[in-house]
Amino acid sequence: MTALASYSTGTVSVPAGGTIVSGSATIWSGTNVRSGDVLQIGNFQTIIADVTDPTHLVIPPWGGGAQADAAYVVWKMSPQRIAGAQAMADVSTLVAALNTTGFFWFIDAALAVPDPSLGSDGQFALQPSTGKMWVHAAGAWTYLGIYRGLGIPAPYDNAKAYNLMDVATIGGSSYVWINAASSSGHAPPDPTYWVLLASKGDTGPAGPLPWLQTAAWATGQNYVAGPPASVVVHPINKNVYQCLVAHVSGTFATDVAAGKWRLIGQSAAEGTSASSITIGAGSIGFTTQTDLSYQNGVRLRASSNANIGNWQEGVCTYDPSTGALLMFRDKFAGAGTFNDWNFNRVGQPGAGDLSSTANLSDLTNKPAAIVNLGIPGLMLGHLSGLKITSPGAVSTFSVSAGVACDRNAGDMIVLSAALTKSSSAWAAGNNNGCLDTGALANGFYHVFVIKNPTTSTVDVLMSKSATVPTMPAGYTLFRRVGVVWFNSGVNFSALLQRGREFIWPGSALDISATIGTTLQTFALASCPTGVRVQALVNVIAWNATQNTVWWTHETGLTDNAPSYSVGGNGLEASTATSGNANDLRIWTDTSAQIAARSSNANTSYRCFTRGWFDPLEG
Template sequence: MPDLIYSTGTVSVASSGQVVTGGGGPLWASNVMRFDTLVVDGFGPVTLLDVTDDTHLSIAKWPYANVPAGTAYQILQSSPLRFSGSQTSAEVIRLTGALETDGFFVFVRSDRATPDPSKGDEGQYARQASSGKEWVKESGVWNYQGISKPLGEPAPYDNAHTYGLMDVATLNGSSYIWINDTPGAGHVPPNATYWQVLASKGDTGPTGPLPWLQTAAWATGQNYVVGPPASIVVHPINKNTYQCVVPHLSGNFATDLAAGKWLLIGQSATEATSATALAIGTGTKVFSAVTGFSYQNGVRLRASSNASPTNWMEGVCLYDPVVQVITMTVDKANGVGTYGDWNFNHVGQPGAGDLTSSLNLADLTNKPAAVVNLGIPALLRGLPLAGLKITSTGIASFSVSAGVACDRNQADMISLGAALSKTSAAWNPGNGNGALDTGAIAAGFYHVFIIRNPVGSGNTDILISLSATAPTLPSGYTLCRRIGAVWWSTASSTFSPLLQRGREFWWPGVSLDVNTTIGTTLQTFALASIPPGVQVQAILTVIAWNTAQNTVWWVHETAMVDNAPSYSLGGTGVEASAATSGNMTEVRVWTDTARQVAARSTVANTTLRLVTRGWYDPFE
């Protein structure tokens, strides 16, 4: 069998080199085998050891001079691997016969753009199964013929789907076929780069006849028709919409409707009317209603005067559709007089009481009794206020945190939505403005109030006053509640530091309010570091001593019964040593509104010191 020769493209190889490099488009991977023979421009032959890819061959060694790029070559397809006995020969004969058959395809691999130019006979076809492309060999060259591939299954266009050649998508009534060689997604038809119209949506057909004529107000003396298009009218009184179902010349609408010439197709907001003259009042009322509506027995209706809608009656109704009569058992009415222009509408069943939502409980006849019945006073006594913490850090202003309190007279609630900072200047509403109710600021305690104007938007603010019970409220502010106290220092023009913990107020340092001697007679002492005008629980450190052993003393509220202090009556402290050594006790003592406490000893000349740490304020 003679050697077959493959010579597509050119080669280059270095002297003593082991790699032959191809140029000009050789397809060695599919046309060359190991142990084929290479001849280069008269040099050779050299046996091929391996085929690396389409453009690289492996040899043992090139024994000749350098072969430059572009040199012609020949590969003798004489490898012994091509021949394997009689079976191979038979297969070769079979394939050769097939190749000689007119129209037998040369198949093109999916990674090739065109067929191998060395394959195929004149007039033979090549086909690439993956793409459907076909070629025919004419004058020794493969000529592209087009694509032969079945259409894909039509489906609605999906912007996320990847489409390939000949895929079919439908959109807006038309169908399209993908014509781009490269698969892709996100190209909405009709994009001519990717799609070709397969079938276009047809033109809109002629409009059919209208089923109805334009709606018009019903009138007497008109020729109404069934159509199509049919006459459509709106009744001038009840505003219902009707379709003509029997041709006729209109006369009286109620008569025509009763004769079956009209069909109700739309119920108006005014469900029915009646011209029966009736006086407003409770009890049974019989309305001769117009036709064109339908009710079930037991429905609750309101009949209101068309000219004066505030005059109405309502109640549960019985309806006779034959004679078009509504019998209403009126249990609720408004207004006075007799009317004959009634409009009927559905209403809900009223509640058992007679409160009106728009009056916001103003229609209660005994509000104090209602407050008691609701248990509000007990609730307010248990929760007089929440939040509203006073913060005073030794600067020219103090602040109050958000919170809520009951008005001191329990008339309403006062809510502060956000923290508010106030100064010692004359009161002015708003954050950062003054808080003083009247007069000029002076050294000493000022009671802090949350205040509210209940009119309009109900503004809430903060006020300070020398009075614990009668602050001078700004105009319009009628609600207030005392929430604590602050101390103003004229020396530094600041509010002195105070620590509020719940209802307790603590001085950051110490305050020696009493430094004296007491005897066996009860004495009272004012605590300058406690706010006046209110009764609070002073938080005290009591320091006392006497040279007489077993001396007993105590400090207590001025309202308590006076008794000589003793072990059995619970003295505040005792001198236990034989000499003066001192004794310290932490106690809490209620003051009176003049911020006084009482003290007494069992022996004369007992030294007494009262150091005020702070106070507990019940905000009563």
């Protein structure tokens, strides 16, 4: 069986007893809902009297109670839907339209001519793809020609294939393609392919001049608003102005303020000022020309016209309507009060702010500049001055003024004045202690100049370590400058420094031993440990065996047996026990040791230390 057709899109609302049904999301039309169909909401039905529009129906007074956004069904039962009534009327209308003279048959693009079995006399056939048209007459199709509208105008393209009625523009005129064949490469106005559609118009007559020829502004002149209007160039700011009000010129600034001129061209010319200003720092006001191109934030230099060595500069604010210029001066040169200022734009000084004529003398932080220029790296190992004075029998020693490169080439350490230090725990300043850490003990202490790079403070420190002293807080740079000897828990022993040589007031017997044919090492108690120094020693030796030869040398040398063939630095060449003495310079190791060896056993050996040479390399 076939179900009864219905429609139920959307929802409906209707008041109790109402005759208008309102739809929500409904699309009622004369097809899906018609007069005579049945509207059902819930269990209540009624006849639809009329379809007003897609969202409104007319019904008899509704007896099913008020409904709001309710579901519904329209049962398609209208008598108008029965064949033989409306349907037959629609068919008759359609047939009548088909038989009307002027009816068009549309021809497929693949066909050359219309199907001869179609059409009646008086009807037409059209092929939209080509614009070809035929008319049906005397029982057959007759070709009428091509009928197409004009194409959209576009500039002529030599590579494009043009079709009938295409439009191209060239040289200001437009042309229509008239050749039945599509083709390219035929530029207008070739009459085989193109016909003129619209020609370029003639040039019209010249209009009136808006302005007179530009001239320099001058006082006492008649200026007019035109047209043509007077146009002038300001003699100082070089701006271009148009006259707005006819007048005889007086003072330009006054005329501008009165609205007689309009600025039409902005120049980049610089200003001048006759304000009497004293060179210096800080903000100062100038009176200059109006309508200059300066904007707030421009940096200017004001130079005296008579002597350009007198100048001041800074960031400025500027009022173009009054010519008031305020300069926040941060640089200047020369001195005096002047009233012949020329303004010029300048760049912002760099962070270094150097002047080539000053040859770096204008550096405000020269120590920092020395580091930044990499000078400590070039001066690695440099030490000048910084001599130690230890007179003996006192609990202090002094270091003279001088300069040294930090041992790691981080900076230069400059002691600007001599500093005296005592044996107590380190404290900054003259006549204060210098011990880095621990309790005092007899022996050598290495002396350092130290620097705090943050405060640039330089001081003196002593330490048992020759390479890693315990540094005070903030001090990170140091350089060893020598040693002192602390004696008897009270005083520093006397030491004489000459350059980089340290001399005892007398000689010290450091070695008294019997040596033989086997190499032996001995420590020189009178030379510092922790560094390699060149010991200044006097060696005396003798042997009962005549022609005995002996060596004294540093421990790092390759040793061989001393003899008259390979050499030695001492020998027994006369009677027994007479021996000989030699002054030698022997490099120690970091334990202050040297080596000795004889060509024969039982050689009596004495070594006296007189001092040492310290290279002070770090």
